[in-house]
Amino acid sequence: MTESLHPALLPNGLSDGLPPRAEREADTVDHLMTFVRGHGYRRVKPPLIEFEDGLLGGAGAALGRDTFRVMDPVSQRMMGVRPDFTVQIGRIATTRLRREPRPLRLCYAGQVLRVRGTQLRPERQFTQAGAELIGADGPAAEAEVIVLAAEALAAAGVTSATIDLNLPTLLDVLFDAHGVAADDRPGLRAAVDHKDVAAVRERADPALGACLVALIGATGPAAEALAEIAAVALPSEAAARVAALADLAARIEAAHPGLTLTVDVLEGRGFEYYTGVGFSVFAPGARGELARGGRYRAGPPEMGEPAVGFTLMMDAVLDAVPEAVPAPRVLAPAGHDRALAQRLRDDGWVVLSALDAAADPTAEAVRLGCGYVLGGGGPEAVG
Amino acid sequence: MTESLHPALLPNGLSDGLPPRAEREADTVDHLMTFVRGHGYRRVKPPLIEFEDGLLGGAGAALGRDTFRVMDPVSQRMMGVRPDFTVQIGRIATTRLRREPRPLRLCYAGQVLRVRGTQLRPERQFTQAGAELIGADGPAAEAEVIVLAAEALAAAGVTSATIDLNLPTLLDVLFDAHGVAADDRPGLRAAVDHKDVAAVRERADPALGACLVALIGATGPAAEALAEIAAVALPSEAAARVAALADLAARIEAAHPGLTLTVDVLEGRGFEYYTGVGFSVFAPGARGELARGGRYRAGPPEMGEPAVGFTLMMDAVLDAVPEAVPAPRVLAPAGHDRALAQRLRDDGWVVLSALDAAADPTAEAVRLGCGYVLGGGGPEAVG
Structure with missing residues (x-):
């Protein structure tokens, strides 16, 4: 029972x-x-479920614990309900669409499921929408995608978005340059993630510690932060990555002057997937980030391609999009002029048909939340 | 391994x-x-998965075997991935929206999953879209929904749809009137479903047999079929249902003259869910039906309400919708006028940005499937 x-x-x-x-x-x-x-981004629609090997292999492994699994009675293999779209888009690009010219621009929208929510976000089903630019390396592709995310949000009504740029791989570059042992990395990474300067100084050698503390402090509006970072003594590979980020910021500013850019080079939480620049989009009124994106490898490892893209989290986007003005509602009494009603609908009115010929149209309109009754000449306001 | x-x-x-x-x-x-x-149909969006008790209780039980189930690690209860929307819409109407005035008009679109496909339709994921009119009994509601299905399809480009009306409950009414034993019903129902006149005559008593054979023959265009059915001697409850169907056909014809209506009163396969009139929509070029709908009880049994609605099967709808003319594609060379490019996009052009400043724009346009290159004055045709 x-x-x-x-x-x-x-x-x-x-x-x-x-x-x-x-x-x-x-x-x-x-x-x-x-x-x-x-x-030029063309829409694709991967299935909601597919074999877990494909869904969770390579870059998808990070979401394995978050994925609902079901047995496929047809093949007797395990399938997973997608926890994210990016791996599926990479699979489509590098298999079904491998003969399409590069760069390949793809977009998608739909539902994803996660086994568990987080304390901050208890939701387990999300609407995601995104765009991926596949088969192109270099800063022009990155600038296109970041500006596209900002302009698409602006077109949807999010006019005061901030783009936060970061370099999720920079910390490993610095660890390599300073010879940090593998065992010491997680602790030092956690200290950096929490911006815990005391713990960073304690765990890192003095040269690396000074460098990390300087980078932790060099966050905020892009121009100032990049100037501060330029003054930090960095190993050559790290300096090259920072210079590329400054070049990218300049390209974004040239393409879309006035876009609010911030920089937090060491921010890396949740960006494990990315192989180069990462970015998040924030806006006033929205809980959490509206979008996240960056540079990664698309497709299964043996056939991977350079890619850069973004995913919009629609819950957060809707928090930042202004409420729409509701369409005016009209009640059309039984026997109304159906052609007139359809013309009004084509003009954006909502026209409900009364089902009961005997009912008083005005009272019915009020009861049904309609501000108008359809008369012979058009909508007539009630009350 | x-x-x-x-x-x-x-x-x-x-x-x-x-x-x-x-x-x-x-x-x-x-x-x-x-x-x-x-x-006036307002969009709702039920979750992809929910507790199986709610999803598969009452009217949903028929799809139990087709439903993917997953264990919810949070509640330790079984959840199901929806195999259909109608039960979810009924739940929303009768619980969350129970205080909204009736009739309540709701619509939805999204994905459903089934554990197994059929031989005819191997697909296990479908895009469904539909509308439900809840809390209204009677023929005006049924006519509204049927005409709405036809007009919505016409607006989407399906201009030669046929609506097939049927009475899924009529056979049980006839069985009751003729005192057919419960054990004999499945065999006789199968004979009727297969329009196997010989088997019908063999299994039914002569009076019922004659009536069923006459009804099996009385199918086709609504006017002729209804006239033939009117000439069949029917028990009073069955005659009343047939008269109501004729009234409904007349209402549909009045609301949308010229709509192609057919009648097949005894067609009942896959309509087990319905409690009154049922209907299917067909169109040339489409494999299977574009839509299915009818009269049913919405919500869990203890709080059910009369309802009528339809579900569009988007695979079949797309088979019947004419191909869209592809938007013209323009390649915008590096350093192009971004405001001009955006004006073109607002006018329906697809404008791709060239990532490589050095490449020959005309060759690149051809390679990327663009018929135009963006010049200073606008798109210039290539080749």
Whole structure:
């Protein structure tokens, strides 16, 4: 015997999207996809589930613990419900679309599921939308993708976004240059992640410690932060990466003057996937980041290609998109002029048909939340 | 040791949506949802997974064997991946939205998964879109929903759809009136489903047999079929249901003159869910039905409400929607006028930015499938 649950009860972290938010989400996804498609990104739609080997191999391994698995009764193999799109897009690019000319621009939107939420974000189902530029190395591709993320959000109504640039691989470059032993890296990385200057000084040798502390302090608006970083004595490989980041910031500024750029070179949490520059997008009013992206290798390791892309987290995007003005609602009495009603709908009105011919149209309109009744000449305001 | 799969291999019945079909699907869903929202249907978005008790209770039980199940590590209860939307929409209507005025009009679009495909349709993931009118009994509600399905499809480009009306419950009404024993019903139902007149005559008593054979023959265009059915001697409850169907056909014809209506009253396969009129939509070029709908009870049994709705099967809809004319593609050389490029995108052009400043723009345009290069004055045709 199972104790019976109230029918309205949903599992923790899963929820019903209700009007008007469900409508606003669909409309915003649509605006974002239309925008990126205008830049040549073509839409693909990977399946919700696929063999776990493909979904969780290579770069996907990091999400293995977060992935719902089901047995496929047809093949008797395990399948996973996608926890993210990026691995699937890389698979499509490097297999099905391997003969398409490069760079290959792809976009997507849909649902992802995670086994567990976090304390900060209990949700386990997310709407993601994104764009990936595959088969192109170099800063022009990175600048295109970062500016595209910002402009797509602006087109959807997010006008005060901030882009935070970072170098998730820089810490390992510095560790290599300073000969930090593998065993010492996790502790030192945690100290850097928490910006715990005392712990950094304690764990690192004096030269590396001074360098890390200087970099931890050199965060904020891009121009100032990059100037501060330029003054830090860095090993040559690290200096080259920082110089590339400064070049990228200059390209972004040239393409979209006035975009708010910040820099936090050592920020690396959640960017394990990336092989070069990483970035996050923030906006006032949104809980957490609106988008995350960066440079990575697309596709299975044996057929990988350079790629750069971003993923929008629609929950956070919707927090930052202004509420839409609801369409005016009209009640059309039984026997109304159907052609007139359709013309109004084409002009953006919502026209409900009354089902009950006997009911008083004005009272019905008020009851159904309509501000108008359809008369012979058009909508007539009620009350 | 697991034998390693080719990374491009997907489980049977699951596939990648590629351009341009993935784009056309997204655009068509968007058109359909915009159309039904214009009629007052508000979009909801139930979660992809929920507790199986809710998903598969009551009317959902029929899909139990088709449902992927996963254990929820948070609640330790079983969850199911939805095999269909209708049960979820009924749950939302009768719980979360129970205080909203009736009739309640809701719409939805998204993915559903099934454990197994059929021989005819091996697919296991479907895009469904639909509309439900909840809390209204009677023929006006049924006519609204059926006409809405046809007009939404027409707005999306399916101009030669046929609506097939049926009465899935009629056979049980006839069985009751003629006192057919419960044990004899499945065999007789199968004979009727296969339109096997000889088997029907053999299994039914002469009066019922004559009636069933007459009804099996009375199919086709609505006017003729309904006239033939009116001439069949039917028990009173069955006659009342047939009269209601004729009234509904007349209402549909009045609301949308010229819509192609057919009648096959005894067609009942796959309509077990419905409690009154059922309907299917067909169109030339489409494999299988584009939509299916009818009258049912929404919500869990203890709080159920009368409802009528339809679900569009987007695979079949896309087979019947004309191919879209691809947007013209322009390659914008490095250093192009970004404002000009954006104006073109706003006008429906696809404008790709060249990443490599050194490349010959015309050759690059040809390589990337662009018919134009962006010059100072606008797009210039190549070749």
